[in-house]
Amino acid sequence: MQRSIDVGDSPVWTGTTSNEQQPKFPWRVAIGLAMGAFCWIVAYLGAVGVMLPARIAEIDNENKAAIVALNSTISMVVATLANIVIGASSDLSRTRFGRRTPWIWVGAVGSLISLVILGQVQTVTQLILMWAVYQVFLNSIIAPLLATLADRIAPQHRGSAASAYALGMGVGTGLGQVIGAQFLGNTSLGFAVLAGLTVLAGPVASIMFREASSLPMPAKKFDKTMVLENFVFATRNARDYYLALAGKFFMMVAKFTVQGYLLFILTDYMLLEQDQTAGYLSLTATIIMVAGIGMAFVAGPIADRMGRLKLPVILSALLIGIGVFLPFISADPMMIILYAVFAGIGFGAFNAVDQALNIAVLPNPETAAKDLGILNLSNTGGQIAGPLLAAAVITAAGYQMLFVAAAGSALVAIVCFASIRRVK
Template identity: 50%
Template sequence: MQAAQSPQSAQAVRPAQSARPWSGSVSDGEQPKAPIKIGIATALGAMLWLGPYLGVNAVLLPAKVQIIDPTNKASIIALLSGSAMVFATLANIIIGGMSDLTRSRWGRRTPWLIAGSIGCFVMLLAFNAVTTVPLLVVTWCVYQIFLNALVAPLVAVIADRTAPKHRGLISSIYAFGYVIGQYGGQLLGAQFLGPKIGTGIIVMSVLTLLCGPVAVVIMREQSSLGMEKKRFTWNMFVQHFIFPVKDCRDFYLALFGKMLVNTATTAIMAYQLYILSDYIGLGTSGQQKYVSIISMLLMVTAIVMSIVAGPISDRIHSRKLPVAFAALLVAIGVAMPMVSNAAWTMVVYGAVAGLGMGIFFAVDQALNIEVLPNAENAAKDLGILNLANTGSQLLGPLVAAAIVGATGGSYYGLFPVCAVVSLVGAALIMMIKRVK
């Protein structure tokens, strides 16, 4: 007859029996309370990579190029942008896939976040030191690789550690940091124009160095050693390093819908100064005044809506409707200058489009997570979805240039076209079936 276990030995066995390896996702039942720490970690992480990146890319990089070769600055910026786009695309997919496959005592995302922070720090210092165009291109492209070691794994943390019922709230917190980084980074970068460009790039490198450590300390990722290890096979390669090919209709609708909405806003933002001068007819002082007003409206409205939109999305149990409504607001905002070439129309654009983008930033990330074809590939697929952001940065100015060129230098046609582009993006998002 087998001896009965003592209460002490039974209690010792229970934890081992109930313990299970980390699966890479959390259900609603397993997470009754919202993981606020995950939201804070990803928000601070987003602010600390996006702010420095835009501070350099939009402000300090053009200023540095102008010093090195003022005659060819436009073509050099185009070369840097195009090269960076290629490297960012490849890095998003490859590093995202490798992050999904990482098995370590520190988890799947932590090693990449730390490596990305250190790599960005080193490459921005190198970028700051170089003084020739070829070395500018090389250091900037290598920086893109390390930057995407932050971007793809960081967003994947939300998919890994947040139950579906909390994703709107956590995406909203993430969006708060994202919006501050997007607008605040350029504002910070502008403070270092002139003889302090080098100091500004060093400051941005230090801020990026903080990104990974700050995020990982707050989120405390658990070990991934217990997760299934994948053997290298053709099917594994296709699953983790190639664009999705199965059960991915909604995934691509979200990708292209997001890209179109972002393209509509970046087209107007890229030509904002020229719209104020050539279409509205403002002088230098008027341009400075209204750029400040519009930028402040875009930032404030986006921040406010990024806070409230996510929880509302959770409460109404819908992702598509808020995102599509946000795209509609963007369409109305970018169409406003059609009404008149008076300066107030651009102010209304800033307010209405800012509201739309705030809602969009807050809820779109939750929508992206819920259209993923396979949760095991979260970092890789979310990295691909991030191409909607990087792609729109390239497409927006190209669309604007094509419209202005086709209409003989008139900016009027830009507004209805951008409105239609945003509405098409909304239509694509509403065609998604998997998400309510």
């Protein structure tokens, strides 16, 4: 197997990186991962959380709820397929610019064009079509970016490098909707500003990653074996991989079961007035953001120093489980603050080491982009399943049992992570 290491500031293509070949932490690549994560998440959240709903309301305010639901369903299907196809294509790419950098450039430029056009569309059909196109280009950034973490970071540094990626995600998550909110009166300009942030992922990849040519890697013959290996869900050496996927899915379900209904929890369960609700929503969002950014600085390096990845992930899931369960004890609004503290620290720590764990359980390092892309789909699945579970539980048993269901989902995640054998 070939390996990709850093010699000075220039990478020499040799496939994955061992501890012996990378004794020092690769700061340049880690900073590139943080910047790349920021570039895509800040634009995506600004668009999906603010600009897209605002544009839908401008086009067809009467049917906006149905349009949002239809658009979300279509985009999820497109994102799933794009993750697999683009990830596999990245793994198979043989170019003088490497395997990952060209695809990140394609995604950056394509996202720029897609977002600008989204600000100009005049019909629902055009909007849904262009949002689906944007999903393709967005995943052309995400899948190769995550694979760079697998290609270029030695196991002893992956916790810290994953923390760098999580730091970029945390800052981008905090700023995305804030930036989008500044352009509610001019969605066309808002989409253009977000597009300008996204396209920076291309230069970041070229300048910070300095990926070597992948032409020396043997090209794979297009046959049945190659297709099954690179374009289909893994079937060999994949037990721990699917446990990690399931664990992440149930973590996301636990998160979005509560977060997706936080407004209604405050108004219908805790019986707060509108002005009080707004204050608590802002406070919880701030606590979760600060905790996430703070844990991004410490969780990964601590995991590297301990030489353990599974234990920090289990502890993260435990903190999340405690956080989402606390409002069951009392309808006092203070419980939502405690939820934000526990869950914020838990998710911050989880995000900081999650990608390092994912890389450690990959079935085949040569198909890293495709397999990491599939793992990343647990985020989308959890975001959809969480609110659906919440709606079902509230209808059947009331708000209190919502918190039991969320905690139960976190417990299932703990069992999945604890069952992984390959990682300490």
